[in-house]
Amino acid sequence: MKSTVLQNCNKCGLCLSVCPTYKVLNQEHASPRARLQLINFYKDKKVLSSIGLKEIISKCLMCGSCAAICPSGINHYSQFMEMRTKMRHDHGEKVAIKSLIFLLAKEYRIRLAAGFAEFSQRIIPDNFIEKYNLGNIPVKKFPKLNKKPLRKAVPEIISPEKSKKGTVLYFTGCATNYAFDGTGFATIKILKQMGSEVIIPEKQTCCGIPMLFHGARDQAEKNILINIECLSQDDVKAIIVDCPTCGSALKNEYPALQKQLNLDDTAVQKISSKVIDIMSFILQESDHTDLFETSVKMKVTYHLPCHLKNGLKSSYNTEKILREHPGLEYIQAEDVDECCGGGGTFFYEYPEISKQMVATKLKNARSTGAEVWLTDCPVCRINLSGNLKEKDNMIVKHPVEML
Template identity: 55%
Template sequence: MTEKSLQNCGKCGLCLSVCPVYKTLKQEQSSPRAKLQLIKAHDNDTLATSPLLKEIVSKCLMCGSCAANCPSGIDHYSIFMEMREKMVETLGETPAIKSLIYLLGREYRLKFGVGLARTGQKFVPGRFAKNHKLGNIPLKNFPKLNDIPFRKANDEIILPDKRSGKRSDKKQIGTVLYFTGCATNYLYDDTGLAFIGILKHLGYKIIIPKNQTCCSIPLLFHGAKDRALKNITTNINALKGHAVDAILVDCSTCGEALKNEYPRMIEKQGFDPLEAKKIAAKVQDSLSFIDQHFDNLEFDSNITDKLSVTYHAPCHTRNSFGSHIIAENLLQKLPFVNYKKTVDVNECCGGGGTFFYEYPKVSKKMVDKKIENAKAVQASLWTTDCPVCRMNLAGNLNDNDNLQVLHPLTLIHSALKQT
């Protein structure tokens, strides 16, 4: 990190008003400006590395809100990641996080680990699952892992429907590449199947590279830069060279990686970032893409009852793509939806990758407030376009809350006219 970027902090405090951790804890040391000053002192050798310093720096959702709202243009996101790397190099990581990083560092390891977890889900006693938690989420509320990984279950090249929505010429109108991410591949295949269905309906040929892997964001968040770079290289090789109109993501965190972190990381290592920048230029989130082609969607005219739907805007959707407003507008345009906006639609849910596991008490305060406000609008469906947000929101609901959490893609696809 550069001294200049840290010196730019005017300690104005605007970051406090947008930092979800600070707003929950009301502690100055939890604020982005305090972290910057601590990092500056550490860089100047006036503050020693310590477990407390590591905890302060790590107690951050890496949501990007501080950077997105900083009047001085400070890239808190990159500075915090670099500091986390230094802390891990000196102090190490917890066994659980080490295991996660190890699995995410190679696709075959992740596939093996998920297979074991899938088997474990089948044999965990109900009482144990009810009484034990992973972070702030009861084990009984964790989603079931996909029976077959999504990319394995689907072809690498998928052709569009013969009848493409409202188009009369019935021809393929373009080609897109789908970066599925780990969550769709191993956890939420309903999201992937819905997205494929929508894209086929619109008339797009879909390419799903088989050799893509973890986007690398969890690795970067936990200081595993070298392993992250291997994943980044693997994904660049998987995504480059395809003649496509867009590279689409159903997870805005994956999109943040492809769009912003890949060019930055490659260039920082002294390599030519040309391919990474070409990829970044084509990255688009799923809901923005669908909104652009909304007029070509044909919905089932037999659906007459309107569904009460609300929305939670993930942090990276807001701060990396600025598409949260597009997502809300899209929901309001759906003819079968009665959209009910919550007062805190843009507030963080406390999921934050592994934040819900590492700091469950803080996360629990955030998500409980979100649930309270979602219930207040009396919606039956709660949509969000981030798999960790989905896991955190759904995982903390009670059986009598009468709310189903799903990706907006699943909602849209369920109402399309069948070909």
Template identity: 45%
Template sequence: MSDKNQIQNCGKCGLCLSACPVYKTLKEEHLSPRAKLQLIKKFEGRDIHVSPLLKELVSKCLMCGSCTAACPSGVDHYGQFMEMRRKMMDEVGEIPAIRSMIFMLAREYRIQLGAKMARIGRKITPDQIARSLKLGSIPVHSFPGLNPVPFRKGLPEKIEPRGKVRESLIYFTGCATNYLFEDTGRAVIGILTHLGYRVIIPKTQTCCGIPLMFHGAPEEAAANMAANIKAIQGAMDIHNCTGVIVDCTTCGTALRDEYLGLARKIDSGEIPAPKAWKGFDPQTLGRSLNNIASKTRDILSFVHEHRVECSFDPGFSPVRATYHAPCHSRNSFKTGSITDRLFREFPCFDFVPAPDQDECCGGGGTFFYEFPDISRQMAEKKINTVKSLEVPYWLTDCPVCRINLAGSLGENRDGPKVIHPVVPIYDQLIIEE
């Protein structure tokens, strides 16, 4: 279906309004998903032109996909907004901070250099200054510390389980686990090897590319995609891997959905093919894309599927915790009922459901940086709810949600610790020495 027909299908019914976290926060019609579609329609009809105001209105979106999931007419708001961002990027560009992020994420060596500089900066910045500075809505001192060394660098590419190997799985770590949250990575590997799986961590994997796509840089995202396809398919061929595990459903959405869309844009000539793309045979590339997409699984769904094989230490006390459901987990991977059952069934949890666990936290990639006031309102609402539950742990399987929620807690020392659910699961498994 063409973009034009997609927008024509919008019946302006308003169901997207009740799903959109930005609209629910601000109650302004011109920021609703249906209004954004009409702005795009006017732009395509050349009734309006790209301007800073149009860019701001379309960009006030968390790219959560909730409107697309709620639409009874099947309109792909998510895809429409992403494509419009590309056109606006071509016309009016981006602010320096976002341009710098795009430049950095487009090459793995730049990400490594950026992480080193951030690590040094954290060490030499006086605490008093760090407490006075903010990145968007989050105080600098509230950002997580960086891993001492990149997570993938400190591990072999192949990690064997104890005992008999049942199958081999690829672990796509993503940038956050590699540079910020090694506790998540070690827990994922520990769980998978506990279940008898050989874990393969391709060393040449890089950023999934979704941040680049969100900011109108599909050419750079396509280069990352080419690198990841080579890394993942190459590891699949060498080790006969049967699946690709992600601990972040945003990365999973890239591997499972967005790469296929990018490939279609390249094939149609809509965006230029990256240099790395030219080495692919078209038929082989198509098979690789579909192979990776069909085999990509989020770690929580995978663990729940193997729940009867998880042996928990009866000596541990259950972790009293609540959960924040990331938008891509709900809307792309549809894990809502799965995670709810996991938290209720696993003996390692004393689960306290939050009434607003499915509400967006306002992180949304760089949304907390670009629109800090809106993000802060959304985060504070959730924080007030979770404080009333009096739980010591707040679980979420999205690293940006983790950064946003933990950072928004700030100086609230009596607030919960925000962690990935795999951490308490791994901590309470019976690990044979």
């Protein structure tokens, strides 16, 4: 009795109960159901393209919670993405977003920009950095960029520590490559300890999600093709990601775009089936307990990223490891699985809404009394740490850095 037909939205409204934007605004016109209806009206030419329409379609974190709960199994995600493409085509994009897309479309541009930004972070006068905010987040709280991109700092092929138990590819994502090399080094260290030969394909580039979210499908296409090429390697048992958003791009969005972009179906499916986040990979391999660094003694809490929950469907693995780890005292925050309001560039585009989301997260994390707030996603990490106050005495890290 498997469904083969395209489902209609029954307008039941269940998606409203999980939509982070609806929960803050309490407006139907900020709900997934409304976006779907508007897309239908637009297709039927019952509503015209307008700035207002673009605004409603864009006021969304692309967290995927609506699709995850939808009883009719509607793929909101790809419908929203397609509509975003149309709206971008009709009404353009903010300069800042346009520049971001421009940068991410070419690896050398990201590299240049990161180099320049790293340099700028050193030369920009302190009073500028003290004064300005990007969205909600003070500029001074953005992560310091890596001295050297991770992929330049380590060899392309890294041998395992002990006897080889197989080869894995490591898709580092832009955040780890340019800003959070600590996550990258920790991931490589663990993989080596587990006996994996680690290949970090040199040609890999931005997964394309930031462009797809902003409707720049053409720009994303080139990146997708490059990544498919360098991730299509035989005799590889897994493709490791440390960023859940990159992960769900490789796992879900590439296959979803296969027809539209005429991608190599076999290659896309193969990549999709091998993608796994580092924490789930550790859990999946036996004897992971000997990887735990027992000298640490720390109180930690956790934020579950939406794309880990809804994209990679791996809601419990990181927490399981945190609970098992003898050196960590894990205290679950009340709203561990609620969206933090980061959402790619959402925190920049809609700071007022984002602020309300992150405020609750901060309150609940504080009340755990943890010293370290762990989260797998780099955007969540920037958003959470950017909103913490000096007096909070709490740092935000990727869970793999705690092992």
